[in-house]
Amino acid sequence: MNLLHLSLAEQGIFVLAALILLASFFLIAQVRLVAAIHSFAWQGALIAAVTFLVAGVQNTPHLLVSAVLTLLLKAIGIPWILHFLVRKMGLEREMERLQRPALTLLVGTGLVIFSYWAVLPIERLEFGATRNIIAISLAVVLLGLWCMVARHQVIVQVLGFMSMENGLFLAAVASTKGMPLVVELGVAFDVLVAAILFGIFFLQIRENLTTLDADRLNRLSEKEER
Amino acid sequence: MTSVHWVLVLPAVGIFVLAGIPSLAVAGWLNLLLTFAELLAALALGWQVKQSGVLVLPGFYIDAFNVYLVALTTFVGFTTAVFSRPYMAELVDKGLLSRRRMRLYHAMYQGFLLTMLLALTTNNLGILWVSIEGATLATVLLVSLYRTPEAIEAAWKYFILCGVGIALALFGNVLVYFGAQPVVTHPEDGLTWSLLYPYAEHMNPTVMSMAFVFLLVGYGTKVGLVPMHFWLPDAHSEGPTPVSAVLSGLLLNVALYAVVRLKMLASPAILAADLPDLPGLLMMGFGLLSFSVAVLSLHRQRDIKRLFSYSSIEHMGLMTFAFGMGGPLATFAALLHMLVHSLTKSAIFVTVGHATHIAGTQTLEQIRGLIRVQPGVGWGLLLGVAAIAGFPPFGIFTSEFLVLSATIQHWPWLTGILLVGLGIAFAGLFRQIHPVVYGPAPEGQRPVRANMLPVLIHLLLVLWLGLAIPGFLAGWLNEVTQLLVGEGLL
Structure with missing residues (x-):
C-alpha cells in the first residue's frame, strides 16, 4: 500500500488516527491528574474529527449525529464532569509518581506492535486500507487496559476505561462507516450513565477510604479472616 | 401492542413509578404485582411462539430459545420479588437501609429485569450489547446498596471488570459488523440477527474467529468464566440477598445466552472453511477451567x-x-x-x-x-x-x-x-x-x-x-x- 495513492481524506484519517494513538500514550504517562483529563478530552475531540471526516467523505448523515454526540460527550461532557469532581475533592494538584516510566511506556509500545501482529490475518482481505485503523483501534483499546493496570489513581483508571471505549468507537467509525445509529445512541447512553456512576463512586470511595488509591480496595478475598 | 411489548413496557414503567413511590409497603407490593404481570406477559408470549414458531417483529426476534429464557427470567424475577418484599422491609426496620435507598432498590430491580428481557428479545446484536451493559450498570447500584466499604469495593470491582469485559465484547461486535458487510445488502443490517444468521456460512472465517474470541472473553466475564470471574464472589457476597439470587439465577444465564447465540453465528463460517471448530473448543476449554477452579x-x-x-x-x-461440546x-x-x-x-x-x-x-x-x-x-x-x-x-x-x-x-x-x-x-x-x-x-x-x-x-x-x-x-x-x-x- 502506498500512502500517496490514498485520497486526501484517507490520509487525513490516518494522521488523526496516529494522533489518537499518541493521546493514549499521553494518558499513560501524564502524572498530573488534570493533564491526564485533558489528554482524554483531546482524544475525544480527535475521534469526533475522524467521524466528521468519514461522514463528509462517505456522505452518511447519521455519522454526523454521532460525531456531534462524541464531541459533546467525550470531548466536553465527561471531561467536564471529571474536572468538576476533581475540583470538588480538591485534587487539582494531585500527582501520581509512575513506578517505572520507561518500562510502562515500553510495554505500551509492545502492545502497539502486538496489535499490528494480531490484525495481520485481516490484512489479506480485500479491504486493505482499513487494517491500519483496526490495528490502531485495537492498540488504543489495549493501551486503555494497560493504563488501568499500570496506574493506581482511580480517576486515571477510569480515564483508561473510557479511552478503551474511544478505541472501539474509532474501529466502528473508520472501518465500517459507523454502526447503526440506534446502536451508537445506546452505547453513548451507556457511557454517559457509566460516567455519572463513576462520579458517584469516587465520592463514595473517598468518603469511605479517604483516598482514591485503588491499592486500598483490597478487603475482599478468601484468605482474610473477616 | 403484542405480548413482546408488554414484557418490556411493564418493567420500563416500573422503573419510574417505583422510583417515585415513597411508601415502602406500597412499593413492595407494586414490585410484586409488576413482576407477576411480566410473568403473565411472558407466558402469553411463549404461547404465541408455540403457536406460530419464530416471531419476527420490528426490532425483535423471538424463537424457542429466547422465549424459554424470557419465561424463566420473569418467573425467577417474580418469586424473588415475593421473597424480597418482607426481607427488605425487615432491613429497613433494622435501620440498615434508608427509605430513599429502597426507592432506588425497587427502581433498579425493575431496570435490571428490563435490560435482561431486552437483551433476550432483541433482534440486533448491538442492542444485545447495550442491554447487557445496561444490566451491569443497574446491578452495580444494587450491589453497592448497603454503602459499606466492602460493598463499595465489590461494586467497584464488578463495575471495572465487567466494564472492561463488555468493552472487549463491543470490539467483537464491531468485527462481526465488519465481517458482515460483504454478505448483507444494506450496511445497516450488519448486526440484525434475522438477516445475518441465514448467511452465517458465507462470512469470512478469520474475522469471525477473531470476533468470537473477543465476544467470548467479553460476555464470558459476565458469565463468570475463570480467569475473569473475580467480580462474581464479591458482588454476590456484598449485595443484598435478593440481588444475589437474581444475579446467579438470571444474569449469568443471559450472558451465556449471548455467547451461545454468537457461537451459532461464528461456527458455520469456520466449519464451512474446513477449520477446527474454534468457538466450540474455546468454550469447552474455558468451561472446564472454570469448573475445575x-x-x-x-x-x-x-x-x-x-x-x-x-x-x-x-x-x-x-x-x-456442554454448549461448546455441541451435539444434540x-x-x-x-x-x-x-x-x-x-x-x-x-x-x-x-x-x-x-x-x-x-x-x-x-x-x-x-x-x-x-x-x-x-x-x-x-x-x-x-x-x-x-x-x-x-x-x-x-x-x-x-x-x-x-x-x-x-x-x-x-x-x-x-x-x-x-x-x-x-x-x-x-x-x-x-x-x-x-x-x-x-x-x-x-x-x-x-x-x-x-x-x-x-x-x-x-x-x-x-x-x-x-x-x-x-x-x-x-x-x-x-x-x-x-x-x-x-x-x-x-
Whole structure:
C-alpha cells in the first residue's frame, strides 16, 4: 500500500488516527491528574474529527449525529464532569509518581506492535486500507487496559476505561462507516450513565477510604479472616 | 401492542413509578404485582411462539430459545420479588437501609429485569450489547446498596471488570459488523440477527474467529468464566440477598445466552472453511477451567454467600462446556441445566438470606444448627444443597448425567475430570453445610419470619424435572436443541 495513492481524506484519517494513538500514550504517562483529563478530552475531540471526516467523505448523515454526540460527550461532557469532581475533592494538584516510566511506556509500545501482529490475518482481505485503523483501534483499546493496570489513581483508571471505549468507537467509525445509529445512541447512553456512576463512586470511595488509591480496595478475598 | 411489548413496557414503567413511590409497603407490593404481570406477559408470549414458531417483529426476534429464557427470567424475577418484599422491609426496620435507598432498590430491580428481557428479545446484536451493559450498570447500584466499604469495593470491582469485559465484547461486535458487510445488502443490517444468521456460512472465517474470541472473553466475564470471574464472589457476597439470587439465577444465564447465540453465528463460517471448530473448543476449554477452579475453591470459603457464588461459577462452567461440546445430547443437557440451576440457585440464595438473618452473620463458622432453630430454613437449605450437588431425584442430577453421557460419547478422556470435579464439589458443599444445618444451635440465634414459599415452589419444580420432564417442556427444549445444532434429541 502506498500512502500517496490514498485520497486526501484517507490520509487525513490516518494522521488523526496516529494522533489518537499518541493521546493514549499521553494518558499513560501524564502524572498530573488534570493533564491526564485533558489528554482524554483531546482524544475525544480527535475521534469526533475522524467521524466528521468519514461522514463528509462517505456522505452518511447519521455519522454526523454521532460525531456531534462524541464531541459533546467525550470531548466536553465527561471531561467536564471529571474536572468538576476533581475540583470538588480538591485534587487539582494531585500527582501520581509512575513506578517505572520507561518500562510502562515500553510495554505500551509492545502492545502497539502486538496489535499490528494480531490484525495481520485481516490484512489479506480485500479491504486493505482499513487494517491500519483496526490495528490502531485495537492498540488504543489495549493501551486503555494497560493504563488501568499500570496506574493506581482511580480517576486515571477510569480515564483508561473510557479511552478503551474511544478505541472501539474509532474501529466502528473508520472501518465500517459507523454502526447503526440506534446502536451508537445506546452505547453513548451507556457511557454517559457509566460516567455519572463513576462520579458517584469516587465520592463514595473517598468518603469511605479517604483516598482514591485503588491499592486500598483490597478487603475482599478468601484468605482474610473477616 | 403484542405480548413482546408488554414484557418490556411493564418493567420500563416500573422503573419510574417505583422510583417515585415513597411508601415502602406500597412499593413492595407494586414490585410484586409488576413482576407477576411480566410473568403473565411472558407466558402469553411463549404461547404465541408455540403457536406460530419464530416471531419476527420490528426490532425483535423471538424463537424457542429466547422465549424459554424470557419465561424463566420473569418467573425467577417474580418469586424473588415475593421473597424480597418482607426481607427488605425487615432491613429497613433494622435501620440498615434508608427509605430513599429502597426507592432506588425497587427502581433498579425493575431496570435490571428490563435490560435482561431486552437483551433476550432483541433482534440486533448491538442492542444485545447495550442491554447487557445496561444490566451491569443497574446491578452495580444494587450491589453497592448497603454503602459499606466492602460493598463499595465489590461494586467497584464488578463495575471495572465487567466494564472492561463488555468493552472487549463491543470490539467483537464491531468485527462481526465488519465481517458482515460483504454478505448483507444494506450496511445497516450488519448486526440484525434475522438477516445475518441465514448467511452465517458465507462470512469470512478469520474475522469471525477473531470476533468470537473477543465476544467470548467479553460476555464470558459476565458469565463468570475463570480467569475473569473475580467480580462474581464479591458482588454476590456484598449485595443484598435478593440481588444475589437474581444475579446467579438470571444474569449469568443471559450472558451465556449471548455467547451461545454468537457461537451459532461464528461456527458455520469456520466449519464451512474446513477449520477446527474454534468457538466450540474455546468454550469447552474455558468451561472446564472454570469448573475445575470453582470446585477446588469451594473448600476454602468462609462466607456462606461466597460459597454458593463459587458453586454458580462451577455450574456456569459446566454449561459452557456442554454448549461448546455441541451435539444434540450435550446441548439438550445444557439447556436443562440452565433451567434447573437457575431455579435451585435462586432458592438457595433465598434460604441463605433467611439463614444470615437468623445468625446475624454471613460467616460459615458462626451459622450453626439451623434445623434446631428454624426447621423450615434448615431443611430448605439442606434440600437445596442436595439438589445443587447433583443428588438424584433432583433435576440437576438428570442434566449432569446427560452432560456426562455426552462427554463419554465424544470426549471420553474428559469424563474423569468431570467425575472427580463433581465429587470434590459434593464434598466441598457438604463439608461446609453439614455443621450449618445439623448440630446444636448456639446462643442468640432465634427464628425469623421466613417466607419459604418461593423455595418450596422452586425445589418442587426441580424435583418434578428430575423425576419426569413434562412432555411439553421436553418438546420445547428439543425444539431449541434443533435450533442450536440442527438436529433434535428426541
